[in-house]
Amino acid sequence: MRFRSLLAVAVTALVVGIAAPARAAGTGPCDLYASGGTPCAAAHSTTRALFGSYNGSLYQVRRWSDGATSNIGVLSAGGYANAAAQDSFCSGTYCTIVRIYDQTSHHNDLTIAPGGGANPTGDQGANAAALPVTAGGHKVYGVYISAGNGYRDNSTSGVATGSAPEGMYMVTEGTHVNDRCCFDYGNAETSNNDTGNGDMDAINFGTECWFSPCAGGPRVQADLENGLFAGGNGSNTANTGRNSAFVAAVLKNNGTTTYAIKDGNAQSGGLATRYNGSLPAQAGYKPMTKQGAIILGIGGDNSNGSVGSFFEGVLTSGYPSDATENSVQSNIVAVRYSNSVSFPANGGTYRLTNLASGKVLDAINCGTANGTLLDVWQPLGNTCQQWKFANAGANKWTLTNVNAGKTLDAVNCGWALGTAVDLWQGLGNTCQQWAVVPAGNGRYELVVENSGMVLDDVNCGTADGTRVDLWMWLNNTCQLWSIAS
Structure with a gap:
């Protein structure tokens, strides 16, 4: 449940x-x-x-x-x-x-x-x-x-x-x-x-x-x-x-x-x-x-x-x-409204750790094919768990898996709750663009541009292999990520 x-x-x-x-x-x-x-x-x-x-x-x-x-x-x-x-x-x-x-x-x-x-x-x-x-x-x-x-x-x-x-x-x-x-x-x-x-x-x-x-x-x-x-x-x-x-x-x-x-x-x-x-x-x-x-x-x-x-x-x-x-x-x-985005660094490579599970965003089995699904897994220090951030506009980023050279993607540009995320070749669309949104204490939401939904640790699972998907923002730690090199 x-x-x-x-x-x-x-x-x-x-x-x-x-x-x-x-x-x-x-x-x-x-x-x-x-x-x-x-x-x-x-x-x-x-x-x-x-x-x-x-x-x-x-x-x-x-x-x-x-x-x-x-x-x-x-x-x-x-x-x-x-x-x-x-x-x-x-x-x-x-x-x-x-x-x-x-x-x-x-x-x-x-x-x-x-x-x-x-x-x-x-x-x-x-x-x-x-x-x-x-x-x-x-x-x-x-x-x-x-x-x-x-x-x-x-x-x-x-x-x-x-x-x-x-x-x-x-x-x-x-x-x-x-x-x-x-x-x-x-x-x-x-x-x-x-x-x-x-x-x-x-x-x-x-x-x-x-x-x-x-x-x-x-x-x-x-x-x-x-x-x-x-x-x-x-x-x-x-x-x-x-x-x-x-x-x-x-x-x-x-x-x-x-x-x-x-x-x-x-x-x-x-x-x-x-x-x-x-x-x-x-x-x-x-x-x-x-x-x-x-x-x-x-x-x-x-x-x-x-x-x-x-x-x-x-x-x-x-x-x-x-x-x-x-x-x-x-x-x-x-009023002089202004803002500035200084994190993450354009071209920087990071690991994303889920706050609820303490585990890292991971390409399943280090897959490199289009459609490779994602999960959370204990840190392994490999490039399957590393993501390169490239600026795609005002606080919009593409995240490319270092091992696969493919992009974090909302499957079929889905809008439904529970839409899966996978790796796919770069398409330049909003289904592959993510806002990095501060939540405090060095944690962030990752919000996909096409649907406005948030990268989520399914059921707040803590086991290796727990899938990640997209869900509305729920104000919980299952949707918070630290971003560190």
Whole structure:
């Protein structure tokens, strides 16, 4: 038994962001929205305060070792997250993000999502140490979404319902994406089920093409339920997307006639309008019938195969002006989000040791043929247990078995839980690209890009010959690996 809990009206893109005047210290995005007459109805971030006066908790982590929890706040009112407090609390063990606090007075906190129509199994919380970045010159942590991670609040206050207008934004990464449903942040059904067209109004970011043709990508789209809309009635090749390291994704919907999609480089410049026009002509979208739940990392029906990164985001009451959104973009740019990947070394050769079993990732019988399966085995000091890392993009790596000269591969590019891993000749596809994700204490997750699933020691087995496969992230030591030469 496994030990597991179980996107026509195309418009030419127009850059509308004009550098706003410098803002006084202590002004946050929600202060800007309020000044524009569209106050925040919900505000979530694990990296900083979104009001200039906010001095409360940003998120809560739970420790694996004893189940204890700790709230992570800001260094000072209106400031950045106190990452040192997380590091201290999680020292010697590992932590999961279990709650993301709403910084508004509505208390629309996000907690780990329950099951839904597309996936009845409840989701997992994100590895708290997986996404270290800097903001304002301070070390902070974002929310790293792998397949199976997701957050939700079905009992909100102040969030738009029915045809009421609203706006929203989030800051995400342009390089941590896939084409699975659905990396969303925004308004969704309260029942965890697909209840029909127009019942959602959420930002989606990824490479999924719901209405062909699509252009570029990854792109900001509107998840309005039963479709990821790049603009108009779905297909909009003017929405060519953005793959900068950090992306500001913006959506607004007046609930009756109009919606708009924008994106920007969250590190510099202004916003590009990818679409601004009529709501979809298909039945159910004019007017909208929003239900007012809030989701992060999943679809409205708990479709949870997507990957993505989340640093901050808000939902507003009312339809924000372009001027307000330009000011918010300037505020985001001033945060100076940045990251750097220094491990593993490009071209470096390593052994991967599973934390649960203490055994090493191994090519069975030192096989060299395409299709050779993998297991864990006691260290033998041979090249069948050595892996050469080659950079394939922003925190994407191929792992080549030194003995076989073949690549760590998700068999048949599978998406199913339990998909096997094997050795195969290099194909240059995302089924052979892996993110190396820190978990703390020198251990890492290895996440395959095509499905967002994690390299896993089957059933947490400790015997020589235990197979490895792919599974959703489960916050356990069977999916943690040390990487050492």
